[in-house]
Amino acid sequence: MGIFGNFFGKNEDERAESGKEILWIDLTETNQLDAIIEKSKARPQAIFKHSTTCGISRMVLNMFKSSYSLEPSQMDFYFLDLHANRNVSNAVAEKLEVMHQSPQLLIVKNGVVVAHSSHGGISEIQLENHI
16 A cells, blocks of 8 residues: 555554554444443543544544553543444444534543534543542
């Protein structure tokens, strides 16, 4: 793949690119949302909505990963590939009552979204404040 393909194209596994290790859970089914809401009562859950064909979304994902500093036991992280799972993205917006954007990060705690942002605003969410 050429220079522009590497910059804008889809990698084999974008979740494993540079940055600290995040133990992503693939969000691929709408029925996972009820489990995420239920699990949020014990510890916070995060959903990262990512467009695999968008250079801006990739840049934001890389920035998010490079600033990640939590222990795996503090928060679960779900990765939602918007192109492969558009129906799941729509269900997230409806069930969690947050307008769809891409890229987007949502933090669910005690059954409700306590923080969400998109694009550059994702880097302003302090994950530690939601533990």
